[in-house]
Amino acid sequence: MSRELSVAHCPNCGNVFQKNLRNLCAACTAEEDGQLASLEQMLKRNRKLTNEQLAEQSEVSEQRIRAYIRKGKLKLYDYPNLTDECDLCAGPIRQGKLCVSCTTRIKGDIRLDMERSKQQQAKHVFLSRNGR
Template sequence: MSIELNVAHCPECGNIFQKNLRNMCSNCMASEDQEIDAIERALRRNRFMTNEQAGEAAVVPVPRIRSLIRRNRLKLYEYPNLADACDLCGEATRQGKLCGACLKRIKGEIEQDREKLLVKREQVFLMKHRR
C-alpha cells in the first residue's frame, strides 16, 4: 500500500508544499493574511483611500494590492477608490480584467468582424447558387 502526496511548488516562494485550496505554502498564506489585515486596518481608518494610499499606509506594494483585488482577497464594494488595472490600457477597473472603454471597443470590433463574416458567407452562398 502506497501513500500518494499531492505536492506542488509555491508560486510565491518556490518551496514545495502539500496542495491546498489557496495553492500556496503555509508561510506565504500567513504572509498574505498579514498583508490583507494591514490593508484592511488602514482602510477601516479611511475607506476612501486609493491603492497607492492604502499601500503606503499598510506598507504593501501597489501591485500586490492589485493582485489581491484580482484574486478576490480584497473586496471592493466597501472601498470606492480601490481598483484593479485594465489588462490592455492600465486604466482603473472595479470589475473584471478590462475597463469599460476597452470592453466596449473589443465588443465593437467583434461585431464588425461578425458582420464582415456574414457578408462573405452570403456572397459565397449567392455565387454557389447562381450557377
C-alpha cells in the same frame, strides 16, 4: 497501504510544501494573512484610500493589492477608491476584467467583423438559371 503526499513548489518563495487549497507554503500563507489583516485595518481607519496611498502606508506593493482585489480578498464595494486594472489598457476598473471603453471597442470590432463576414458570404452565392 501507503499513502502518497501531494507536494508542490510555492509560487511565491519556491519552497516545497504539501499541496493545499491556497496553493501556498505555510510561511507565505502566514505572510499573506498578515498583509491582508494589515490592509483591512488601514482601510477601516480610512476607507477612502487609493491603491497608491494604501501601498505607501502598508508597504504592500500596488501589484499585490490588485492581486488581492482580483482574487476577491479585498472587496471593492467596501472601499470606494480602490480599483483593479483593465486587462487591456490598464485603466482603473471596479468590476470585471475590462473597462467600459475596451469592452465597447471589442464589441464594435466583433460586430464589424461579423458584418464583413456576411458581406463576403453574400458575394460568393451562385444561382443557377433554373433558380435552384
